[in-house]
Amino acid sequence: GAGVSQSPSNKVTEKGKDVELRCDPISGHTALYWYRQSLGQGLEFLIYFQGNSAPDKSGLPSDRFSAERTGGSVSTLTIQRTQQEDSAVYLCASGTEETQYFGPGTRLLVL
């Protein structure tokens, strides 16, 4: 079946602009996660959605980062006023409460 999809695959933006990254999880998966992968920091957890529960936002690095999940399915990660240090690959995963399956990621470059 279809895996986790993410769009866009690549995004180049200017410092100070806002960006939106989209994640389409595997159908039926109630859990959805966002991670960031950067050269200096490795793979870092950002935010976790589970069903209708309040999201776990403990990994968001600043208040410029936010995410929502509409209808228990698609999720959007928004970064406001982007900074050069936001350049990274943003990975989305969906899954059961035991196992996470990752999408191909969105490579973000902030100039």
Add this chain to the structure above:
Amino acid sequence: AQSVTQPDIHITVSEGASLELRCNYSYGATPYLFWYVQSPGQGLQLLLKYFSGDTLVQGIKGFEAEFKRSQSSFNLRKPSVHWSDAAEYFCAVGDYGNKLVFGAGTILRVKS
């Protein structure tokens, strides 16, 4: 706090040789343990996972891993490496329904 250590940043093995990638974790309870593989420009693919039971787990592509509680280790092995195994390998620890904590990764190079 949970943490994962992959002590080898790079490993080079000859094609056909055996492979062992090391992973040590720190966790207060019985962890869920995972190995993922990432090829250049790709997302993470799950190789195998351990939750409980038999401490030797089999995964895809001929990989296996052994959970050793006394050593807090979950090393990944493969008896005979193929050139297509060249990639970056990540060990991760998590608990039920929660975020994963990843190691820094090990880059595997395969020489012919």
